[in-house]
Amino acid sequence: MELLKEVKHNIADLDRVSMEKAQQRLDNLTKPPGSLGVLEKLCVQLAGIYKNPMPSIDKKTVVVMAGDHGVVEEGVSAFPQEVTPQMVVNFLKGGAAINVLCRHAGASIKCVDIGVCQDIKHPQLIVKKVKHGTQNMVKGPAMSRTEAEKTIEIGIQTAITEIEVGADILATGEMGIGNTTPSSAILACYTDEPVEVITGRGTGLNDEKLKQKIQVIKKALSLNKPAPEDPIDVLSKVGGFEIGGLAGLILGAAYKRKPVVIDGFISSAAALIAAKIQPKAVNYMIPSHLSEEPGHKIALKVLGLKPMLRMNMRLGEGTGAALAFNLIEAAVKIIKEMATFDEAGVSKG
Numbered sequence: 001m002e003l004l005k006e007v008k009h010n011i012a013d014l015d016r017v018s019m020e021k022a023q024q025r026l027d028n029l030t031k032p033p034g035s036l037g038v039l040e041k042l043c044v045q046l047a048g049i050y051k052n053p054m055p056s057i058d059k060k061t062v063v064v065m066a067g068d069h070g071v072v073e074e075g076v077s078a079f080p081q082e083v084t085p086q087m088v089v090n091f092l093k094g095g096a097a098i099n100v101l102c103r104h105a106g107a108s109i110k111c112v113d114i115g116v117c118q119d120i121k122h123p124q125l126i127v128k129k130v131k132h133g134t135q136n137m138v139k140g141p142a143m144s145r146t147e148a149e150k151t152i153e154i155g156i157q158t159a160i161t162e163i164e165v166g167a168d169i170l171a172t173g174e175m176g177i178g179n180t181t182p183s184s185a186i187l188a189c190y191t192d193e194p195v196e197v198i199t200g201r202g203t204g205l206n207d208e209k210l211k212q213k214i215q216v217i218k219k220a221l222s223l224n225k226p227a228p229e230d231p232i233d234v235l236s237k238v239g240g241f242e243i244g245g246l247a248g249l250i251l252g253a254a255y256k257r258k259p260v261v262i263d264g265f266i267s268s269a270a271a272l273i274a275a276k277i278q279p280k281a282v283n284y285m286i287p288s289h290l291s292e293e294p295g296h297k298i299a300l301k302v303l304g305l306k307p308m309l310r311m312n313m314r315l316g317e318g319t320g321a322a323l324a325f326n327l328i329e330a331a332v333k334i335i336k337e338m339a340t341f342d343e344a345g346v347s348k349g
Helices: 002-008 016-027 038-050 070-074 083-093 097-105 145-164 180-188 207-224 231-238 241-255 265-277 279-284 294-303 319-337
Strands: 060-067 108-115 169-175 260-262 285-287
Touching (some): 002 145, 002 241, 016 038, 016 319, 038 279, 060 319, 070 207, 083 108, 083 169, 097 108, 145 169, 145 241, 180 294, 207 231, 231 241, 231 265, 241 260, 241 265, 260 265, 265 285, 279 285, 285 294
Parallel strands (some): 060 108, 169 260
């Protein structure tokens, strides 16, 4: 808990001086004020994060947290649990969608086993296993409070390590069969929307299985009674190891004054936990896309974030975040490479 306390109490506000300087330069570039929309807002946010009106992004890293869920035994996923370790191996071999999109964006991937049921041996896998999967949350808490705190601190330390070896920007990725169920349960703690509204089909459930999934979430919430004012309690009772790890990753990035790109629904559930631990962490979040999972839009609204992309995606892994890297880099290049009216000899009018 010492690391979490240190991070929680030392996440700073954005640097307003750098943001004002960035805005002044944007207003003097050869374009009507505000005409590049989200790209301009990104420039100002990044200036505040980096304390630099003209920041550079050289090294981009997606961190994929992988963990399993005991609630899968309730039939909440269309895929069996053994797919989690199989996909982790696929990530490590470079054959998944996130690998392709990271190669396209010039980003690296780090895969962390924070709670996969099976043990995986691979030289590139970061093994920080808290346990071999969570407990079934319809029979009791998904994990102990100590385990929840440990997942967050693993995420924080992962962020710090990656930043210390050169990462300028991080992104959240995940793998865990059944993890839309705990994500919906977490969101239910922070919205008045009915469970039926915030729960989606995940990997492709039919109508009957979707109804079953909704009942599972309701039962878990009723049994465990997570306390919304205590985000670690929420995480421990209805969360997942990879969700806690990503919450820590977000907090760690904010602590080290680096932006973190938020992927889809599961990542947004982690972002909710991070934001409830330290609200200032939201200032360091860059939302990437709007997932097809119905709860994602609601989670982003709770966080006060507006996604850049709508691609009808629902894969996870960090795929939306990897796509967003290209737009974020474009924003940085706009403020650094575009000419001002004076430099271009163009009348400002």
